[in-house]
Amino acid sequence: MNLELRENWRIWLLVVFVLVSTIAVFAPLGSGSGGANATAANATADSTTSEYTNLKFGLELSGGTQVRAPLAGMTASGLEFSVDDEPAIERTVRDELDLGAGDVRADAEGNTVEVFDDRFVGNTNQSEFAAALAEAGFDVSEDDIRMGVTQTTRDRAEDVLTNKISQGGLPGGTVTQIASPGQQFMLVEVPNANRSEVIDLIGDRGQVETVALFPGENGTYRNVSLLTQRDFASIGGATQEQGRTFVPVTLTEQAGPQFGQAMRDFGFDQQGGTNCNYDLNESLAENKDNNPGRCLLTVLDGEVVFAAGINRDLSASFRDGSFDENPQYQTTTTSLEEARELELNIRAGALPTELDIDNRGTTYFLLPSLAERFKPLSLATGAAAVGAVALVVFLRYRRAEVAAPMLLTAAAEVYILLGFAAAVGLPLDLSHIAGFIAVIGTGVDDLVIIADEIMQQGEVRTSRVFESRFKKAFWVIGAAAATTIIAMSPLAVLSLGDLQGFAIITIVGVLIGVLITRPAYGDILRVLVLED
């Protein structure tokens, strides 16, 4: 056997790629090359990577919950205004559309104004938004308003969602933005979590507000929003002490004195603290009529979840101003579970806008134990398919030295593809498995073309004859590969979920096949069949 490098470089190239793939799939990455990425993703790794390999598995092969939904909102872009105009614009639009405090965002730098409300979530439509902007002095029509939010908002939402999931006790979750023509989605995947856990965590914006409720000058009650998530510098863990549950919080340097001043202005600094008789079962308006006393309300997504008075020590610290210097207090809750939820929401921050899962989203849950079964079963399916191919090929050629390398080459192709998946950290799903099987299919087709072409009548005496036949075979193979890639490329770009993985694997597989493995098969044939 002649395995000289110069003549058989295609075989050696294949060997090199197989070795590289082995490293990619099996070499322990450990603490070293996992590097920067690994710290946050370590938890991820534990639940989605395999025990023996570096392969990552997607939801369909590891089980868990996937949520895919757009962020609610509309954006008008290309508007010229200065940073100083931002608050005025936000106020005008907010008042026109009757929206809440955090629901309008004007960004002078990006020349955009967005509202976090649309015809699906809430009840603002494009023309109403355009009208509100006109009120704020912009010449815009309904057509200038696009559905969806800005990149800045999406990035912020991605951060908040990531925080919520990692701090919400669901390790290994990932949040990604997916762009498809005309629409942007957030994709949240949490292995091993069930659907309701995930929806509970990300389904709401998690906007926490602290509101002061107190009697005004003429005796009617006023409520003033004082703090939001951003005003907290640090949050302690949810605590249970002597039957009382609370979250210790510290305000930022700016918010502290402002809050202290507000407390003094609104009379919360009175001697002996304040009494609060707020009834959580009734609405804010009803409570106002019942003379509840001075209360601090904790409001989550617009709903009062807790109300409490100020104890003696805290009101004393408002009075003498020591609170302004050292702005910390405890937010009491009714249960430890609520305290945890409050802590989580303050920590993770509020979503800039709601994820519209109900109207425009999809959710998917797969039982982890079932998914776990799919791994060996899909391997077995692949093996059975290869077996079928082997049988047909043996029946057709009846020569082990033609058929065996054919199967080995096809297997090498899938192996290199696995190496690619491990190297780029592609999480494998069923669609990828389908892609692998498709690649074996096209691979064997091409190998049959090569075998038939090279072994046609007439001995291959010189390398020139071999090269010429090889080139002829390659015209068809190249053309077929080009059509497959063209046929698959729309799928790789469009966001059709599952199909993207299938398309990517097929395209990469065809490329690996045409450039590396299938040429090597020609050389193997020459060595085994023609030179003996």
Added chain:
Amino acid sequence: MDLTVPTVDYADYTNRQLIALPLGLLAVALGILVVATAIAGSPVTLGIEFTGGAELQVETTDSPDQIRETFDEPVASITQVGTAGGDSYMVEFQEGEYEDLETLRTQAENEGYTIESSGTRSASFAAESQTQALIGLAIAFAGMAALVFLMFRTFVPSIAVVASAFSDIVIPLALMRLFDIELTLGTVAALLMLIGYSVDSDLLLNNHVLRRHGDFYTSTFRAMRTGVTMTVTSIAAMVVMTIVAGQFGIPLLPQVGIVLVFGLTADLMNTYLLNVSLLRYYKYEGIAQ
């Protein structure tokens, strides 16, 4: 079993005779799709990925009829998953006919079912997917056609490849309607894969006949020997994948497999009847004129 590719005496048949069967079947397939569209509103049954709705895969010893009764909401379809006689069922609900997934899940859990998987797709997202899948198919097909014309630069051989690829997609679609196989993301992927797969043997045939020296029938025979082996290998792989994955209850793979089997079988006919006769016409009459 001897797997030698049969020799067909093309010389015994006229082009009209050869072309009759594939064109006839294509016409029947198109007819089925048109009638189905007229009656049911869409050429093939759309899965919930394209209509919106909820699905629940449950494990239970209950019969499908009992499962239907478990839910207050109308069940759109129940399919048994995995080995025949197994206990897993996929239960689907149409968009708008249920309150939310959580109530469906609760009803299933109260009945003691194990929920193996569950999913929802909103109608607007599904509509979007439908448009995208159609666009994807159209772009893929147009791209393939453009590439084929670019490679051969002559009308008849190119249109032969494109026509046979078109029929390779239409016939499986009609079969999907007849066997009531839903159009899902998996089957769309299979249809796209068919564009790539089916063109292989046509390219091979055209290449042998047009770009090689030698007699038309010898070239055709050679191309056929290679091409039939290729297609039969693929069909064998896909039949096995469909059966094995179906038995194991793995989603997605059986759907991809069955559609590819339909398409590849159609391709055998289209390549060696339709494409061959168009090429022969081109070789003996098209060029001569």
